[in-house]
Amino acid sequence: MLKRLKWPSWVLFSIFIAGIYYFISSGTDTSLQAFSRTETTSPAAFPGLNLETRTKETTSYTLAISTPITEFENLNKPMKEWTQTQEKDFLELVKANRQFLDSEEFRAHLNIKAEPKKVSDTMYTLVFEAYQYTGGANGQAAVKTFTIDLANQKMVQLADVIRMDEESLTPLRAMIKNQIGEKEELQDYLFDDLLDEALENPSSWKWSLSGKNFTLYFNEYEIAAGAAGAVKVKIPIEQIRPLLKDEIALHLKLPDIQLPEPEVEEPDAAPLDPNGKYIALTFDDGPHPKVTPLILDILKKHNAKATFYMLGSQAQFYPALASQVAEEGHEIGNHSDSHADLSSLGEKGIRKEMEEASGKIKEASGQFPATIRPPYGAMNEDVKKIAGMAHKPLILWSVDSLDWKTLNASAIQKSVKANAVPGSIVLMHDIHKPTAEALPDLLTYLEKEGYEFITVSQLLSLQEQEVTGTFFGKRQ
Known part of the structure; x- marks a missing residue:
């Protein structure tokens, strides 16, 4: 008969602790743990949709993921x-490339944004664009579309x-090919056999619908060489109206003609005293439906x-809200379209993020963004080049309130x-309520210290900075 081994209790305890440590360390990559934030908002322009935005920043990677959410789980699930x-x-x-990432001075990045397109009051197409970069010459992009009927x-x-x-499909395919044929930039890269293959099965198409266009999306390499990037084909809705089903035609009623709203003009700024005591407050990531109005009210009370x-x-x-910010005399800057890490995108991706953001901000507020602040403060030579070509200065910060980290009014004031x-x-953010809670006492304190609050462009003009370049503001 085998004798039962008797182990000292301290040995058994040590084995138990070692086992727990092994289980935790093998299942968790501790170097990937860092600050993350999830927030859900309800876009006023798209009733019935909530937007869940999750951002995360670690030593190895950053990510920003936006997902529209409805009250219906069968729509949310896919x-x-x-x-x-x-x-x-x-x-x-990221895990596979850890050794490479740890040896380089950049982080991997994942950005997923979802852009809604209104078909009708109860029907939206959601165009998801994912871009990931984990090293090498280029990142990977993917497009996916979902059209939802809330009613x-x-x-x-x-x-x-x-x-x-x-x-119906034969003339539609012909329209798509004609539109692609008119894209001169594609002609050296297009593969006709791949295009035919992609168009063969309509159930696999990535498409969106709006009151203006039927749009088809092709992923990078799907129908053309990688240098062409992703391909988007827009067909005016009037051209495909005979091919539409009756129910959809009802959804796509053309809106009444509206007179264009007058553009919002920026008020003339009073001359600044070269010897004055000025400070520029900046707010990132908005507008936010709850926090931005609070901040605007506080700023108005303090002029x-x-x-x-x-x-x-x-x-x-x-x-x-974007329009209100402009109407109340504040300056609007470009913080990208989807909070992507611009340094990971390449020139084409950076330009796309900047141009899309600029267009949307102008349409919403009537004001063109005067300056650019890259998300995370991340930039490289490509970012600087695109900003320089647009004649827009890159603005960082000299004082970080750390509101994103502490979420505490007293800590924000102290910093x-x-x-x-x-x-x-x-640097502050108009998406955190503690930032709004910190402002009244903070502004009162700065006023007592003799400060006046001006925009970034005013500060640059006072410091006689050039139109382009990278600026941080003054530090202690």
């Missing part, structure tokens, strides 16, 4: 599954929109002007008070 698959694939690549609580398929008989670095997607979701000097640019 959208969540797609974004989760993209994130899972990205994190697996009937269902996903809309292409067969619900277009008559799927060959009598303070500030600069709001808006996301194009947020300006599109909350156009009335700014300890570091502010004349000529400082203060």
Whole structure:
């Protein structure tokens, strides 16, 4: 008979602790743990849609994922599954490339944005664009579309929109090919056999619908060489009206003709005293439906002007708030369209983020963004080049309120008070309520210290800076 081994209790305890440590360390990559934030908002321009935005920043990677959410789980499920698959694939690549990432001076990045397009009051197409960069010469891009019918609580398929008989599909394919043929930039890269293959099965098409266009999306390499990037084909809705099913034609009633709203003009700024004590307050990531109005009220009470670095997607979701910011005399800056890490995108991706944001901000507020602030403060030579070509200065900050990290009004006040000097640019965010709670006492304190609150452009003009370049503001 075998004798039962008796182990000292301290040995058994040590093995137990070691086992727990091994289980935790093998299942968790501690170097990937860092600050993350999830926030859900309700875009005023798209009733019935909530937008869940999750951002995360670690030593190895950054990510920003926006997912529209409805009250119907059967609509949410396929959208969540797609974004989760993209994130899972990205994190697996990050782990596979860990040694390379740790040896370089950059981080991997995943950005997923969802742009809604209104078909009708109860029907939207959601265009998801995912971009990931984990090293190498180029990143990977992917597009996925979902069209949802809130009234009937269902996903809309292409067969619900277009008559799927060959009598309808043959002219539609011809329209698509004609549009692609007119894109001169594609002609050296297009593969006709791949295009035919992609158009063969309509059920696999990535499409969106609006009152103006039927749009088809092709992923990078799907129909052309990689140098062409992703391809988007727009067909005016009037051209395909005979191919539309009757129910969709009702959804796409043309709106009444409206007179264009007058552009919002920026008020003339009073001359600044070269010896004055000025500070520039800046607010990133908005407009936010709850926090931005609070901040605007506080700034008005203190007769303070500030600069709001808006996301194009947020300006599109909350156009009335973007317009209010401009109407109250504040400056609006470009903070990208979807909070992507611009340094990971390449020139084409950077230009796309900047131009889309600029267009959406102008449409919502009537004001063209005067300056650019790259998300995370991340920039490289490509970012500087694109900003220089646009003649827009890149603006960072000299005082970080750390409101994104502490989410505490007292801590925010303490950080700014300890570091502010004349000529400082203060980083805050108009998406956190504690930031609004910190402002009244903070502005009162700075006023007692003799500060006046001006926009970033005013500060640059006072310091006689050039039109382009990178600026931080003054530090202690």
